[in-house]
Amino acid sequence: MTVAVAAPARRAVPLPLVIIAGCIIAAIGFGTRGSFGLFTLPVTEDLGMTREQWGMAMAVQNLVWGIAQPFAGGMADKHGSGRVLAVGGVIYALGVLGMAFSTDVLSMTITAGVVTGVGIAIASFGVVMAAFGRVVPAEKRSFVFGVATAASSAGQFIFAPLGQGFISAFGWQMALVYIAVLLLLIVPLASALRGRTESVPGQADLPFMQALSRAWGYGSYRLLVIGFFVCGFHLAFINVHMPAYLVQCGLSPEVGSWTIAVIGLFNIVGSLLSGWMGSRLPKQMLLATIYFLRAVAIAGFLLLPVTEVTAYAFAAMMGLLWLSTVPLTAGLVTLFFGPRYMGMLYGIAFFSHQLGSFVGVWLGGYVYDVTGAYDLVWYLGILLGLASAAIHIPINERSDSSFAIKTA
Numbered sequence: 341m342t343v344a345v346a347a348p349a350r351r352a353v354p355l356p357l358v359i360i361a362g363c364i365i366a367a368i369g370f371g372t373r374g375s376f377g378l379f380t381l382p383v384t385e386d387l388g389m390t391r392e393q394w395g396m397a398m399a400v401q402n403l404v405w406g407i408a409q410p411f412a413g414g415m416a417d418k419h420g421s422g423r424v425l426a427v428g429g430v431i432y433a434l435g436v437l438g439m440a441f442s443t444d445v446l447s448m449t450i451t452a453g454v455v456t457g458v459g460i461a462i463a464s465f466g467v468v469m470a471a472f473g474r475v476v477p478a479e480k481r482s483f484v485f486g487v488a489t490a491a492s493s494a495g496q497f498i499f500a501p502l503g504q505g506f507i508s509a510f511g512w513q514m515a516l517v518y519i520a521v522l523l524l525l526i527v528p529l530a531s532a533l534r535g536r537t538e539s540v541p542g543q544a545d546l547p548f549m550q551a552l553s554r555a556w557g558y559g560s561y562r563l564l565v566i567g568f569f570v571c572g573f574h575l576a577f578i579n580v581h582m583p584a585y586l587v588q589c590g591l592s593p594e595v596g597s598w599t600i601a602v603i604g605l606f607n608i609v610g611s612l613l614s615g616w617m618g619s620r621l622p623k624q625m626l627l628a629t630i631y632f633l634r635a636v637a638i639a640g641f642l643l644l645p646v647t648e649v650t651a652y653a654f655a656a657m658m659g660l661l662w663l664s665t666v667p668l669t670a671g672l673v674t675l676f677f678g679p680r681y682m683g684m685l686y687g688i689a690f691f692s693h694q695l696g697s698f699v700g701v702w703l704g705g706y707v708y709d710v711t712g713a714y715d716l717v718w719y720l721g722i723l724l725g726l727a728s729a730a731i732h733i734p735i736n737e738r739s740d741s742s743f744a745i746k747t748a
């Protein structure tokens with residue numbers, strides 16, 4: 341009995357250029373997404389929206405992103421990442437441009453929520469990592485996944501002050517127009533990632549639902565998917581509501597933007613460190629440690645007075661733990677099932693992540709509108725971090741035998 345593996349995709353572009361182009365795409369896509377929290381105050385004040393209504397638009401975006409991600413990954417597995425990323429870049433740009441001309445809750449929900457959510461999914465770093473998984477040798481995947489995640493963080497570090505600068509200089513609407521133009525850079529860059537996974541003789545070539553059914557029957561994969569919900573909850577709540585929370589605590593909007601930037605800066609270190617450690621230590625124990633430390637960081641932030649110093653210190657700590665879950669989670673998915681179905685099966689895990697994002701963003705706005713504060717959501721974030729740490733400990737770091745095929 342042998343484990344089914346995929347043959348590396350044929351490359352017309354040298355591997356270093358593939359990685360560079362993929363990292364720039366990840367930086368642009370995630371950097372744009374990471375800047376949306378800066379628009380919370382100007383959009384709600386200008387359009388007369390409540391925090392819950394704005395939070396719902398962002399929550400719909402995360403949910404649509406999560407729903408579309410497995411299909412985007414499946415299309416990349418079948419048709420090639422380059423084509424998928426190029427189409428996604430156009431849709432993403434159209435969604436952000438539509439946000440600039442939205443005038444009410446419904447139009448903002450459609451443009452920011454539905455259209456932008458689909459664009460993010462198709463042009464996301466998940467598709468980029470699926471492309472890397474097909475062309476990078478197995479022993480280097482965890483580290484390269486960390487590099488891609490670090491590039492996403494670099495995008496957040498760049499786009500947070502850039503987005504705030506656009507808002508201050510041109511207003512929130514023109515800021516979105518300029519960001520939409522930057523997103524179109526994804527289209528030419530995507531050509532470097534063209535190619536798809538090719539099967540080898542004797543390899544199982546499973547339909548979408550059959551591959552998903554086999555994967556879901558693997559207990560460690562189920563635990564990984566469930567635990568990833570918490571990652572989305574933390575990231576989306578903090579990304580969207582943290583700038584407004586700091587203003588509520590008496591700090592300036594600029595502090596909020598630089599807090600998001602600091603998260604992105606330190607996440608570069610955290611992602612690279614996570615990818616490096618993931619090739620040397622048990623990935624599931626690293627994930628458990630990350631979620632536990634997140635709970636500790638949030639508790640410490642709530643216990644201390646909110647000042648510029650504590651805000652930046654919390655951002656630095658969370659930055660180290662921010663997307664450091666991604667290379668480890670992606671690494672476990674490829675370890676469980678091989679690179680053949682990585683795009684789709686990581687997409688399923690990411691759907692759970694985005695369900696958490698939906699809850700975190702919406703609940704943050706709802707709790708604020710009802711209570712006038714975010715405290716209850718912060719406390720919930722602590723409890724979920726501890727629960728996710730416990731869930732990851734039993735994960736078994738080995739390949740799934742149900743994806744093996746019998747040979748004569």
